Amino acid sequence: MEYRELYNGVKMPMLGYGVFQIPDYEEAKKSVLTALQTGYRLIDTAQAYGNEKAVGDAIKESGIAREEIFITTKVWVKDFTYEKALKAVEDSLEKLGTDYIDLMLLHQPIGDYYSAWRALEKLYKDGKLKAIGMANCYPHVIADFCETVEIKPMVNQVELHPFFQQENSLATMKEYGIVPEAWGPFDEGLRNFFTDPTLTEIGKKYNKTAAQVALRWNIQRGVVVIPKSVHKDRMEQNFDVFDFTLSKEDMDKIATMDIGHSEIVNHFDPAFVKFIHSYKF
Numbered sequence: 001m002e003y004r005e006l007y008n009g010v011k012m013p014m015l016g017y018g019v020f021q022i023p024d025y026e027e028a029k030k031s032v033l034t035a036l037q038t039g040y041r042l043i044d045t046a047q048a049y050g051n052e053k054a055v056g057d058a059i060k061e062s063g064i065a066r067e068e069i070f071i072t073t074k075v076w077v078k079d080f081t082y083e084k085a086l087k088a089v090e091d092s093l094e095k096l097g098t099d100y101i102d103l104m105l106l107h108q109p110i111g112d113y114y115s116a117w118r119a120l121e122k123l124y125k126d127g128k129l130k131a132i133g134m135a136n137c138y139p140h141v142i143a144d145f146c147e148t149v150e151i152k153p154m155v156n157q158v159e160l161h162p163f164f165q166q167e168n169s170l171a172t173m174k175e176y177g178i179v180p181e182a183w184g185p186f187d188e189g190l191r192n193f194f195t196d197p198t199l200t201e202i203g204k205k206y207n208k209t210a211a212q213v214a215l216r217w218n219i220q221r222g223v224v225v226i227p228k229s230v231h232k233d234r235m236e237q238n239f240d241v242f243d244f245t246l247s248k249e250d251m252d253k254i255a256t257m258d259i260g261h262s263e264i265v266n267h268f269d270p271a272f273v274k275f276i277h278s279y280k281f
């Protein structure tokens with residue numbers, strides 16, 4: 001496994017396992033156990049995914065030492081006050097069955113996220129959170145946030161894949177010492193991602209799939225990736241990306257695939273913002 005060191009010295013695996021859209025307890029627990037057996041040591045969950053308990057139980061059942069596993073979870077918008085965020089973190093600790101969380105993120109820069117951030121800063125100073133970060137921040141948001149808060153985020157988890165590359169966002173994160181983490185590294189399968197001709201053609205040279213090429217491309221850009229699959233063979237495939245290096249020519253070819261915007265979410269749409277505020281779980 002390769003690692004990225006956060007600016008506070010915490011080491012984060014470059015590849016993890018995401019558990020979005022696995023709400024069923026048994027399926028989530030089984031998937032996380034299989035991922036841990038495959039070798040994944042970073043698990044990315046969220047309060048809004050409704051599966052923190054399954055993640056915690058799988059980790060316990062795996063028998064792997066807690067300190068070998070990097071747990072990320074996220075506080076949802078409905079808990080973005082100082083007091084509610086403190087309580088939300090306590091809830092996560094209980095569900096995950098742990099006394100610290102490796103990385104706690106605020107799930108969206110929507111609502112009163114500054115008040116929630118102050119709660120994360122307190123819990124970081126108390127040692128309950130080993131690292132704190134944001135998600136879904138575009139460059140102007142991350143710059144404004146970093147210029148305002150006491151403790152800058154260590155990570156910004158955003159949508160990053162060949163069709164939405166966000167080089168401008170990576171540059172801003174670099175300026176503030178923030179590690180970028182890719183959600184939706186396969187564009188959630190849109191645009192026939194897994195049979196894309198460019199990625200497939202490049203993959204043939206290295207005996208790798210389109211999925212593996214896409215993960216490797218982000219890793220080579222310094223981006224942490226957290227692909228999701230409930231299938232063991234795909235989990236294994238997605239984990240097997242450390243024995244090859246894409247040439248500069250292939251990296252450049254993938255750079256031409258960028259369409260410059262998301263086709264999954266639109267943070268600029270008032271209806272989306274309203275939906276985020278009203279989302280209950």
Ligand SMILES: NC(=O)c1ccc[n+]([C@@H]2O[C@H](COP(=O)([O-])OP(=O)(O)OC[C@H]3O[C@@H](n4cnc5c(N)ncnc54)[C@H](OP(=O)(O)O)[C@@H]3O)[C@@H](O)[C@H]2O)c1
Nearest residue numbers: 018019020044135183184185186187188211227228229230
């Ligand atoms: N911070 C945020 O706002 C945010 C938003 C979205 C996601 N996330 C995080 O990022 C993680 C990953 O993103 P995502 O789950 O949205 O999308 P993704 O990883 O881009 O795509 C997942 C989809 O790809 C399929 N798949 C996975 N590996 C495959 C392979 N090798 N070949 C063919 N199909 C494959 C999966 O199907 P099967 O499961 O059926 O194999 C699933 O339908 C999430 O699980 C979550 O932890 C965070």
